[in-house]
Amino acid sequence: MGKMISEIKEQPAALERLLKGERRNIAGIADRIRKLDPAFLSLAARGSSDNAATFGKYLIECENGLTCSLAAPSVHTVYKKKIDMRRGVVIGVSQSGEGDDINETLRLARASGAYTVGITNTPGSAMAAVADDVILLRAGVEKGLAATKTYTCQLMAMMMLSASLAGDRALLAALDGVPDAVNETLAVESRVREITERYRYMERCVIIGRGFNYATVKEAALKLMETSYVVAQPFSTADFMHGPIAMTGAGFPAFVCAPSGRMAAPIRKLCGELRDKQLETVIASSNPATLKLASKAIRMPVDCGELVSPILYIVPFQFFANFLSVARGLDPDNPRFLKKVTKTL
């Protein structure tokens, strides 16, 4: 079995380890943040970790009522500017913990007086040394080039931190059910495998979601670009309707992430419009009415609420990227031009 496919399936166990191993540490970090009463939080990341940070921004704003900024690391590392972050908390996210620009952002934030936290999978990494406190992902070594289990563990770590900070016991309890829910979701594998061949010659597509799942479509697009060389462009429904919809038309492939929750109605409306315009749609949802609008439906077997849904909804896209890569005669574990730890120019 390939590394990527094997690590997709390791996700329930990895999430379980994280939940058990970091609860106490994360509660302590949340306490420290609460006492600081920061004016804002800032997340610094690149690649898949940046997609996880996109989720973190929605989560922190919605769940904690705090403005959350996504840092532009080049402000620090290329333009060498100092930002006053005394009144903020800065969280770096990196699977390897060796992204120089993220670590430099943390170092400068700490020097300006901010409390800093690192979220990484690598205990002895540079990030673990530079941040005030560290959350360990405990995903186990990730050998696949395309991040899978570290991505979902990053989402989980942010949910644990956000729920602890909000004192949201209902969410903390709900998180305990996530590893089992991901395990059930792995059952989409056969359906995804079945529909993949149809997209053997797809050269471009859009992937659409919104709110908490804007992160999911960004990450899904990145997996497709990395492993299958499709120009896959992610959009929030709002941005998509503001202009890019003009480039689509009959037969144009659109992948839609349609979980239950507040975004369900506007996304179902969008799916109807895409059908009227005769686009080719692949829709992941647990809602039968939404699935009926699809060219190819992927029925999600579990519905555990919109906030937690990004952990479940990335799974069909991880499978899809893996199988499409194989269908194209490529190796998802060895994309051309890439290395596991990317140094930013």
Add this chain to the structure above:
Amino acid sequence: MGKMISEIKEQPAALERLLKGERRNIAGIADRIRKLDPAFLSLAARGSSDNAATFGKYLIECENGLTCSLAAPSVHTVYKKKIDMRRGVVIGVSQSGEGDDINETLRLARASGAYTVGITNTPGSAMAAVADDVILLRAGVEKGLAATKTYTCQLMAMMMLSASLAGDRALLAALDGVPDAVNETLAVESRVREITERYRYMERCVIIGRGFNYATVKEAALKLMETSYVVAQPFSTADFMHGPIAMTGAGFPAFVCAPSGRMAAPIRKLCGELRDKQLETVIASSNPATLKLASKAIRMPVDCGELVSPILYIVPFQFFANFLSVARGLDPDNPRFLKKVTKTL
């Protein structure tokens, strides 16, 4: 002459009106922000205005040393969450001033205690009523569906505000030279027209820039998607090398925005790598060594510094989107599926 092409050429006059008409008003707004000593700024926008806001984020962080967040309007309008913004300043950006979600974000920010500013082209708009203070773009009515002169005026308004806030007289003086510089830049029209036909059947491309010009490539991609139906995906050089480069290869079209300044060296290095991998590259630059690496070079006639460069570097892409649309038998003023004022679902 079409509306889009005519409005591209109106940009020097529009920028001149804005510089003269809003200097005093903007200085007053900057004074008010300075006295508030905010912990952060937040920008709320959609579409082209959101691309201008992307520039604003870099500008405010680099020039003013303040953390700047890009608001996710759906946090307020769909999830109905309250964010504590007392210690921040919130700036809405909308050409029409009628984006419901942006106005709702401003209203809630103001209710939570934040000072709010609207940047709009429409004096009697809902935005002008909801914000504490307003900056008027003075671009004149924009009839083209694809925003051009309102976009560059938004960049200029943000530079005027940022320079006033920083008390940066050198930058304020430099801004006075920008309308003439844009006027000189309009001379790229003939070169852009000359190379456009080559891309008649291009279905997908990437557009790469970084730092202040990450906004430029986002906006360039949006113009191409709207008017020419190309799947044009914008990337910062850093993100591009982190994964998406895998999907390229010989003949893959990459457009590169390569102004002088701190990003010039890493971007020239990237251009060399793209050439080694035999991509098709269209490079806009004033640097002869960088232009030599291009499949098709667009020599920028003026170099007025990296910070101001986004106003100049969007111009060749505006021309390109317009001419490519025409070459494809489309009408850049009437993209399918779009209306000028987009209501967010």
